[in-house]
Amino acid sequence: MGFLTVGEGNPRPDRRAVLTRALGVAAAGLTGGALAMGVAGPAAASARANQADWRFCSKCSGMFFRGYADDGTCPAGGGHDSAGYNFNLPHDVPATSRAQRDWRFCSKCYGLFFHGYPTSSGVCPAGGGGHALAGYDFVLPHDIPQTANTQRDWRFCRKCYGLFFWGYPTNGSCPAGGGHFAAGYDFVLPYL
Numbered sequence: 001m002g003f004l005t006v007g008e009g010n011p012r013p014d015r016r017a018v019l020t021r022a023l024g025v026a027a028a029g030l031t032g033g034a035l036a037m038g039v040a041g042p043a044a045a046s047a048r049a050n051q052a053d054w055r056f057c058s059k060c061s062g063m064f065f066r067g068y069a070d071d072g073t074c075p076a077g078g079g080h081d082s083a084g085y086n087f088n089l090p091h092d093v094p095a096t097s098r099a100q101r102d103w104r105f106c107s108k109c110y111g112l113f114f115h116g117y118p119t120s121s122g123v124c125p126a127g128g129g130g131h132a133l134a135g136y137d138f139v140l141p142h143d144i145p146q147t148a149n150t151q152r153d154w155r156f157c158r159k160c161y162g163l164f165f166w167g168y169p170t171n172g173s174c175p176a177g178g179g180h181f182a183a184g185y186d187f188v189l190p191y192l
């Protein structure tokens with residue numbers, strides 16, 4: 001339940017710390033022989049990583065990627081508005097009984113949504129039916145203890161297939177209408 005207390009009192013992230021960490025990861029990748037191995041090699045080496053710049057949207061309560069110049073399309077209108085933690089989500093690692101794969105970035109709305117169903121990709125606030133996947137295959141930890149650098153209460157919305165924060169009394173704004181509807185696992189997500 002840390003968004004209001006920690007997010008407002010102690011704004012995150014410290015951009016310098018994040019940058020330093022990012023540079024450190026890049027340097028480690030290079031010394032690991034990624035350059036020498038050419039284009040084919042790094043896929044295996046660099047695939048086991050996390051991607052930062054995933055943020056809570058204070059308007060729709062959804063998770064969206066803030067790594068681009070614009071803020072995508074928010075079901076509450078306009079672009080998403082980031083608040084709170086800078087989530088650092090694992091991708092392209094093996095799924096386990098406590099980590100679910102098939103969570104993808106939507107190139108239309110910038111939200112994170114579940115692509116694990118064969119017949120539907122949910123409801124996208126940018127229109128045109130469902131979400132459109134792009135990029136990494138995120139593997140989200142769930143139903144594990146919350147620690148100092150993780151936050152629980154992130155849930156799948158069975159109406160829009162998006163991931164949203166369920167730790168507030170309200171359920172945000174769902175592109176399928178009304179608020180989001182929590183179902184399934186309790187995701188516990190790492191942040192910087």
Ligand SMILES: [Zn+2]
Nearest residue numbers: 057060074080
């Ligand atoms: Zn939003």
Ligand SMILES: [Zn+2]
Nearest residue numbers: 106109124131
């Ligand atoms: Zn979408």
Ligand SMILES: [Zn+2]
Nearest residue numbers: 157160174180
């Ligand atoms: Zn929803």
